[in-house]
Amino acid sequence: MDNVISHIEANFNNYVEELKDYIRIPSISTLESHKPEMQRCAEFVQKKLFDAGMTKAEIFQTAGHPIVYGERIESTDLPTVLIYGHYDVQPVDPLDLWNNPPFEPIISDGKIWARGANDDKGQAYTHFKAVEAFYQVNGKLPVNVKFLIEGEEEIGSSNLSKFLKEQSELLKCDAILISDTSMYDVGVPTITYGLRGLLYMEVEVTGPNRDLHSGSFGGSVANPINELAKIISKLQDKNGKATIPNFYKDVQKLTKTERENFKKLKHSDKEFAKEVDVKLLQGEAGFSTLERLWVRPTLDCNGIVGGFTEKGAKTVLPSKALAKISMRLVPDQDPKKIAKDFEKHIKSLAPKSVKVDVRMIHYGYPVVAPVNNDAIKAAAEACSKAFGRKTVFTREGGSIPIVVDLMKSLKAPAILMGLGIDSDNIHSPNEHFRLENFQKGILSSAYFLNEFSKRK
C-alpha cells in the first residue's frame, strides 16, 4: 500500500496534465452542435480506462450520447466496486464572466480553472488514477473494478437509465463509488448520504398571435410577460413555501437527531451571505440554512425570456414569454406526481386571456443512503486517512438523478465521496477544482479500494 501511495505522489503532476487534456474536450451535452465532441470525449475516457488496467473498455452508443464501460475482474472472491462518473459538462455562458477561456484550463492559486475541472471530470478522474496506481505498482487491483462513465448527467441521464435496466448483470457490484458532490468545507473529508431530487419544467405563456406594438395595443390585451410574472409570483407564499397542491405531502419530517447533527456543523449564515455577496439570506421560514439546502424542497426559476432583450428600447408587446422552473425534491417526494400537480396549478393560475403550455424537461428522485453500511464505513475511514481529519456525514442540496436509479438497479449502496467545495463555481463561470482535493481524492480512492478489499 505504501508503494501505491508514493507512486501517486510521484506521478501527480502527470495526472494534472492528463486532466487538462480531458478538460480541453468541450463536452457540453445539452448543445446539439457538440455531438462530435461527445464522441471524442468518450474515446478519451475509453483510452484512460485501458491505461488504468481495465481488461475491457467499451463505448456503448445510445439514442443520445455514448456511455463508456470498463472492467477488471481479479477474482470472484473479491468484492466489486462500480465507479460512476460523467464526462459531460454544463454550458459555459455567460462567456464574458470567465477569466480564462472555459476549455483552456489554467493552474493558478493552487487550483485548476476550466469548465469540467470539477464537475465531473476532475472529481471522477481521481478514481481512474487510484486504480491505475494499483495496476502499475502491483500489476493487479485489490478489488474487482467496474467503471461506468456517462455523457448525459447534466441533461437527465435518460439513456443511462435504460442501459441500467438492460445491463444489470454486467454492472453487478457490491458498492457504487461516486465523486460528484461537495465537501462540507475546505479540508473536511465528507461523505454525503442524502441528495435532493429534481423536477425541471418549462412554462410558456402565449398572448396575441404575434408581437404587437405596445403603443397601438398596450392596455387592451394581456401581456404574456406580465402574466408569466404573476404566475411565478404565486408559486411561493410569503413564508417561502411552494404553493403547488400536495407539494409537501410526502416530505419526510426532519428528525431531532438530524437537526442536532446539522447544528453541530456550525454553519455561519453571515459568512455564507458574504461569500455570495447578499445582504440577507432568504428561504423557507422555520428552517436553518443547512436544512433549507439539504432536507427541504425548493422552487427556482432557472431562466426566463420574452420580448426585446437587447440593449436599448423596443416597444413590443410580445406574443410569448418562457420560464424554466425547477424544483429540488427531498425524500419521499415523487417528481412524476409533482409534475402533474405543477401543471394543473400553473394552468389554474393563468387568466383566460392567455394560453399556457407546461412541459417537463427532466426529473430525478431524491435519495438517502444507509450510513451504517460497510462500504460507506470503509470510505469514511479512507477519507479520514487521506485528509488527516475525521470524515463528516452530510446531505446535499444538489441532485444526481441517476444515483437512485443506480442503487435500485444494482441493489448496492452508493458512496458519495465528494471532493468539490461549494464555492468552486460548478455550473458557473470560473469553475475550478483544488489541486489538493484532486490529490487527496486519488489517495482517498486508493485507501478505499484497499480497505474495502478486507471488508467483504
Place this chain on the structure above:
Amino acid sequence: MDNVISHIEANFNNYVEELKDYIRIPSISTLESHKPEMQRCAEFVQKKLFDAGMTKAEIFQTAGHPIVYGERIESTDLPTVLIYGHYDVQPVDPLDLWNNPPFEPIISDGKIWARGANDDKGQAYTHFKAVEAFYQVNGKLPVNVKFLIEGEEEIGSSNLSKFLKEQSELLKCDAILISDTSMYDVGVPTITYGLRGLLYMEVEVTGPNRDLHSGSFGGSVANPINELAKIISKLQDKNGKATIPNFYKDVQKLTKTERENFKKLKHSDKEFAKEVDVKLLQGEAGFSTLERLWVRPTLDCNGIVGGFTEKGAKTVLPSKALAKISMRLVPDQDPKKIAKDFEKHIKSLAPKSVKVDVRMIHYGYPVVAPVNNDAIKAAAEACSKAFGRKTVFTREGGSIPIVVDLMKSLKAPAILMGLGIDSDNIHSPNEHFRLENFQKGILSSAYFLNEFSKRK
C-alpha cells in the same frame, strides 16, 4: 391641380421602386453596429429632397444619428408647412417569423412587405412624392415646404430635441405635417388629434454575485428571477390599474362628448380579439377598448431575460434578471415625475435580499392637438378628397414623443395624417404597407398642400 394628380398616378410605380431602395437600407437606430447604415440612409434622404425640388438639403451630424433638413421657400407671403418624418426603423427580431428577409421588400397581396415599409419610411415618403409632383409639373410649390427627417425616433429623439431648440428660426412654420400614425380602419381617412406619451424603464435585480448551482444554493438565497417576477406582478392591481403612487393624479378625465364619439366608431371587441387570436381581451376595469387604447395610461413589460434561456436544461440560480418596462402616458401625465415615482415604487417592492437598479431609457410627453385649427381642417378635407370618404378624428395609443416638442418649439399645430392600419405589423415581423394607402397618401398630401395655400 389636375395635372399634379395625373402626374402622381402616372408615376406611382416608380415611387414604389424608390421606396424599395429606401427600405433596403437597414437603418436600425438602436443597434450600435448599424451606424454606417444610418449615415447611408441620411444621404439617401438628402438626395430625394433635392429631387423633390428643395433648394437646400443638409445633413446635420448629432451626438447620435444624423438629421436631414431640406427647404424650398417660394415666397414669404405663402404659408410654410414643415414635414416631419423619421428614416430609422425598429429591430427585426425574431427573424424566423418573417416570411421574407426584412430588408428585401416584396410586393404581395397589394402590400409592400419589409421593416420600415410603413413605419416610417413608407408613410413619410408620400410627402416627398407629393412635393416632387408639384415641382415637376409646375416648377414650383403652392406653399413653402420644409422637411425635417430624423434618425432617432425609435430610440427617443433625444438629439432632435436639442436641434429644435438650437434651430427654431430655421424650422419656423405654420403647420407641422406628420404621417406616422394609423387610420381608424381600412379605407377610412383619419386625422389623429391625441397621442399617448411614453416612459421606458429598465429594472435589473441582482441576487448573488455570480451564477450559482441551483442545487447547492437553491432555497437559501433569493432568486433574482423569482424576485423580479414578484415585483412585476405587483405593478398592476386586480383591476388592471398601475400601482405606482400618483400615477393617475394628472390624468385628464374622459369627457362625455369624447366617450360618446368613441362609441360612435362602433369598435368590435370580438373582431379585435379574433384578429390577434386571444380568447379574451384584458385591460383596465371600467373602460372600453378604445378608451384603454387612447385615453388611459398603461404599463407593459416589453422584455425580460435572466438565467439559462436556450433549449434544454441548466440548473442555474442566476445572478441577475432584467426587465424592460414601459408605460404609455396620457395628458397631463409627466413622464419625468412618473419615472421618479416608478423608481421609488420598484425599490419599495424589492426585498433586502436582492439589489435593484432602475434606469430610465427614454420618455415622451403625451399630446392632444386642437381640432378646430385651419391646418387640421384643410388636412381633413384633403384626406376626404383622396379617399372619397369623410375623415374621422381619433386618438391613438402609440407615442411620437417628438410631436409635443415640435409643437412647443415651433409654436405650430401638428397634423397627424396617419396612413397605417393597426394590423400592419409595425414593430413586428412582417411589417407591411398597403400600396393603396401609399398612393392615396401621396394624393392626400398634394390636396393638402394645395388647400392649405388658400387658407392663410
